[in-house]
Amino acid sequence: MATISKENYLKTIFNYKANSGVNATTVKVAQDLSVSNAAISEMAKKLSEEGLISYKKYKGMELTSNGEKVALKVIRRHRLWELFLVKALGIGWNEVHGEAERLEHHTSEFLIDKIDEYLGFPDFDPHGHPIPKKNGTIPKTPKVILLSEAEKDNVYEFVRVDDRDSELINYLIRIGFLLNTELTVVDKLSFDNSVTISFNKKTLSMSNKLTKSIYVKAVKN
Amino acid sequence: MATISKENYLKTIFNYKANSGVNATTVKVAQDLSVSNAAISEMAKKLSEEGLISYKKYKGMELTSNGEKVALKVIRRHRLWELFLVKALGIGWNEVHGEAERLEHHTSEFLIDKIDEYLGFPDFDPHGHPIPKKNGTIPKTPKVILLSEAEKDNVYEFVRVDDRDSELINYLIRIGFLLNTELTVVDKLSFDNSVTISFNKKTLSMSNKLTKSIYVKAVKN
DNA sequence: TTTTGAATTTAAGCATACTTAACTTTATTA
DNA sequence: TAATAAAGTTAAGTATGCTTAAATTCAAAA
Numbered sequence: 001m002a003t004i005s006k007e008n009y010l011k012t013i014f015n016y017k018a019n020s021g022v023n024a025t026t027v028k029v030a031q032d033l034s035v036s037n038a039a040i041s042e043m044a045k046k047l048s049e050e051g052l053i054s055y056k057k058y059k060g061m062e063l064t065s066n067g068e069k070v071a072l073k074v075i076r077r078h079r080l081w082e083l084f085l086v087k088a089l090g091i092g093w094n095e096v097h098g099e100a101e102r103l104e105h106h107t108s109e110f111l112i113d114k115i116d117e118y119l120g121f122p123d124f125d126p127h128g129h130p131i132p133k134k135n136g137t138i139p140k141t142p143k144v145i146l147l148s149e150a151e152k153d154n155v156y157e158f159v160r161v162d163d164r165d166s167e168l169i170n171y172l173i174r175i176g177f178l179l180n181t182e183l184t185v186v187d188k189l190s191f192d193n194s195v196t197i198s199f200n201k202k203t204l205s206m207s208n209k210l211t212k213s214i215y216v217k218a219v220k221n
Numbered sequence: 222m223a224t225i226s227k228e229n230y231l232k233t234i235f236n237y238k239a240n241s242g243v244n245a246t247t248v249k250v251a252q253d254l255s256v257s258n259a260a261i262s263e264m265a266k267k268l269s270e271e272g273l274i275s276y277k278k279y280k281g282m283e284l285t286s287n288g289e290k291v292a293l294k295v296i297r298r299h300r301l302w303e304l305f306l307v308k309a310l311g312i313g314w315n316e317v318h319g320e321a322e323r324l325e326h327h328t329s330e331f332l333i334d335k336i337d338e339y340l341g342f343p344d345f346d347p348h349g350h351p352i353p354k355k356n357g358t359i360p361k362t363p364k365v366i367l368l369s370e371a372e373k374d375n376v377y378e379f380v381r382v383d384d385r386d387s388e389l390i391n392y393l394i395r396i397g398f399l400l401n402t403e404l405t406v407v408d409k410l411s412f413d414n415s416v417t418i419s420f421n422k423k424t425l426s427m428s429n430k431l432t433k434s435i436y437v438k439a440v441k442n
Numbered sequence: 443t444t445t446t447g448a449a450t451t452t453a454a455g456c457a458t459a460c461t462t463a464a465c466t467t468t469a470t471t472a
Numbered sequence: 473t474a475a476t477a478a479a480g481t482t483a484a485g486t487a488t489g490c491t492t493a494a495a496t497t498c499a500a501a502a
Binding site: 111 | 311312319331332335336
């Protein structure tokens with residue numbers, strides 16, 4: 001059975017791979033879930049026995065197709081809740097992650113489908129992440145890169161942001177840097193790996209850490 | 222700390238008293254929560270130590286004012302979710318109880334207040350139960366009696382129904398007997414304690430069990 | 443007042459999901 | 473290739489919230 005804890009492990013393993021491109025390791029999952037490494041080893045054994053991940057001791061872990069199905073359902077619920085809270089209740093996009101984090105584990109398929117319908121079967125959540133469909137497919141996403149990897153003098157569109165840190169999003173709101181904003185990379189300092197961008201006639205510098213949470217897509221001109 | 226389990230115990234103890242007028246006993250709470258009597262004894266000890274109920278072995282249990290505060294918060298979340306699911310998502314009033322039963326434990330005060338605001342700070346849920354206010358007060362309710370206690374030839378209004386049994390509400394929907402319907406008690410059979418009512422030009426007989434889940438208020442004429 | 447059956451509590455045990463501490467494996471580097 | 477540090481696993485223990493079985497208390501009837 002997929003308990004809340006197991007849903008979170010599977011979701012984390014999926015997201016780790018989706019974000020980094022490589023398989024999740026014990027340490028990485030432990031950091032993400034804020035539990036001990038020992039807890040991961042233990043749970044990995046169980047998830048493996050249940051056929052939800054493939055796991056060889058000391059060799060990292062990977063979702064099986066069954067495990068991925070479960071992960072996608074959880075992620076679907078999370079992202080639909082986020083968008084619903086923004087659209088239906090007017091809650092700020094910096095405030096919905098934590099709520100969705102809990103609601104995602106307590107929402108029947110019946111209810112999440114009603115929410116999906118209410119929203120018109122949307123493709124993206126308020127932070128630009130694709131929302132898995134009921135049938136398990138994932139909407140096509142544009143080719144995105146981290147702002148830290150953007151090139152000087154090129155023009156990009158801000159299309160996605162890590163939703164886990166509400167303070168980060170708060171800052172973006174304060175400076176008026178919202179999803180779908182067009183920006184130009186004005187400068188890159190190799191000294192501190194900061195990136196200077198201009199958007200809406202403003203110019204400002206973003207720290208390396210910041211540019212590693214912001215995803216952009218190239219704009220053709 | 223108030224875990225999900227503890228929230229459910231407190232809610233059940235509160236509702237038992239509210240419905241029956243007398244304090245909850247071990248057996249009654251166990252039946253309501255579908256757990257063993259032993260589980261109740263154990264939990265009663267813990268809730269008592271935490272100052273949420275007053276409890277003397279073998280003598281039943283009663284919420285303290287702190288326990289009642291917690292119970293009212295849970296009930297507030299439950300009833301607001303029920304109404305919200307009906308109003309915002311068009312979900313049937315026979316389908317919302319189970320969803321609310323889970324969501325009530327995973328909703329921040331911030332979120333439930335947003336829902337409350339969205340709904341215009343309503344006083345009653347879709348089944349006619351009063352919704353506790355943010356400050357812990359309960360809206361004034363009309364003097365209600367069970368349909369089983371209604372008198373022959375008198376006129377009443379259907380104002381509340383036990384929300385836990387979705388099949389019961391399904392039946393009421395099928396026969397078109399909705400909240401706020403006016404009815405007349407046409408007959409009462411002492412043979413099987415059934416009650417015959419007429420409403421909207423229809424006449425039908427309700428079993429004793431049914432009439433013990435339906436609350437009505439007298440209509441002045 | 444004693445008996446008896448229902449209600450209740452206690453005791454022992456289990457599953458889940460954590461922890462810390464000790465130990466093992468792996469990968470790197472010197 | 474051997475040392476070492478980081479990563480990972482195992483072992484033992486904890487808290488929560490259940491279970492069943494046995495023991496106790498209560499209340500009502502004989």
